[in-house]
Amino acid sequence: MAWLLATNRILGRHPELAHQESFAQALRERGLTVDNSRISRWESGTRALPPRVVTAYEEALGLPAGTLAAVAMAVCRAPGAKQPPATTADQRALLSQSDLDALFGRAESGTATGADWLRLATELGCYERIYLSPSTWQRLSTTLLNELTRSVGAAWVRRQEASQVLLGHAAARRHLFRAIGEVVTHPWAQVVDPALHLFRDVDDPSAGGLLLRLIEHDSPMLRRTAAGIVPGKLARGHYGADAHPQLEQVAALGLRGPWKNGRGLHAVDLAITLPDASLRRLLRTLRDPAQVERVERARATGLLVTAETARNTTRAVTTPVQEATAGAVIADTDRMLMSLTQDALFHAHRDRRAQAATLLAASPYADALADRCLDLVGSSPEFVAGRLMSLVQRVGLGSKRGQAIELAAASTQLPTTRMHALVGLGLARNPLEAHEARQVMTVAETDPHDALRQSALFALGMNAPHEAQRLTEHTDPVISQRASWWQEHGSALHDTDDVAPDPTPIAEPGWIPAPRQR
DSSP: OHHHHHHHHHSSSOGGGGSHHHHHHHHHTTTOOOOHHHHHHHHHTSSOOOHHHHHHHHHHHTOOTTHHHHHHHHHHTSTTOSSOOOSOSOOSSOOOHHHHHHHHHHHHHTOOOHHHHHHHHHHHHTOSOOOOOHHHHHHHHHHHHHHHHHBOTHHHHHHHHHHHHHHTSHHHHHHHHHHHHHHHHOTTOSOOHHHHGGGGGOOOHHHHHHHHHHTTOSOHHHHHHHHHHHHHHHHTTOSOGGGHHHHHHHHHHHHHSOTTSHHHHHHHHHHHHSOHHHHHHHHHHOOOHHHHHHHHHHHHHSBSSOHHHHHHHHHHHHHHHHHHHHTTTOOSOOHHHHHHHHHHHHBSSHHHHHHHHHHHHTSTTHHHHHHHHHHHHTTSOHHHHHHHHHHHHHHOOTTOHHHHHHHHHOTTSOHHHHHHHHHHHHTSSSOOOHHHHHHHHHHHHHOSOHHHHHHHHHHHHHHOHHHHHHGGGOSSHHHHHHHHHHHHHOSOBOOTTOOOOOOOOOOOOTTSOOOOOO
């Protein structure tokens, strides 16, 4: 988190604040007692970051309220975090009754930003006991979960953390559980991961039991989503020894299939999270030596690939990214950029990949990272190409949206690469243009792979809602029902206070070779 503060200050939209003295003055104007040495300690991680400091950084740097605070809260919730989770973005003073009424009004009317939701949740979290009528709780929970499902970028991060804060309060938890259940049990649900993922940090038997049932559900989407969350709950100690036999079977089944897709990655994550005795039993059931080697390497190194592949690919990505973004400002290699990029691409635990990608997406490097990853996809081995596209999906499309369209529409590309490209188009900050929507529509209607058709409909539902609406009358009942879900729930949600500048294309670093993989 310290790195994120430093990069946003040094490489952000206000070059004059890259100088510590100028920034110190900006913080003093916001009521902080600060000097250059204290800024250095905050940005080096040697001094704890109070919530009010993170808020002051946001204000001074002109960032939307809660964007850095929400990332800080997410980082603090990770297993082994040095600091306990922050309970509020800023606890300087409780809100007045009129301000609180205004927050409730915006939340219930669907006009609240992510900052509003985070402020409302943290305000309620300041009280040990809260009373709201059950209908009010349910309206808030249902609205928040619906918005979380469709949110993009800072809108998603802030609502994600608002949801986590409310889940930590007994008065809100059962209502949020019910709202999550409504998302999951919808017969044609198209997006369930954001809602189900809230269960990861909740040590509740009903939440853990539901996920164990879902990993054997008839729906491939529910099975896949639950399989990606269960390892995180196991790592947090939410499952006892009685669940280990079932988890061993789930991991074994996933490892016997194609390991390069999401299911295989989740199986590796689960396998290396199991206790030693369970892992030994699991490995004895695997007949393919390559499978055993992959699991043992992931357990020993924490990587999905060899150390050489991880190192070479990471260097090929980050060297031109730093040159394009910070070449005139940071002379030394940004080792945290390299570390986070390697984790986001190749860490064996999904949670670590997601956390690293969240930090990168909130940094000034995000657009250049997307551009460079898209450039490397065509010259990379199959698995590495998929990992590069997964990072693009997380950090945005940069300035090379056209390349993502080409990848999504090309039947000659690998299905995993195309799926990441389609989901990335759905998460992009701008709607699909007419010619882009037509290409995605073709995939949604005619591609032989159901997962690709569903991913294409995600892109249309999020960023071309009028085209998705046309599909509600499609002759294929599966397509029409999926499109109807999008019409019912709405398109991509971008907060009005999160207006990002157009990305600048990364310079073409022709002198940097594509990584050679073994």
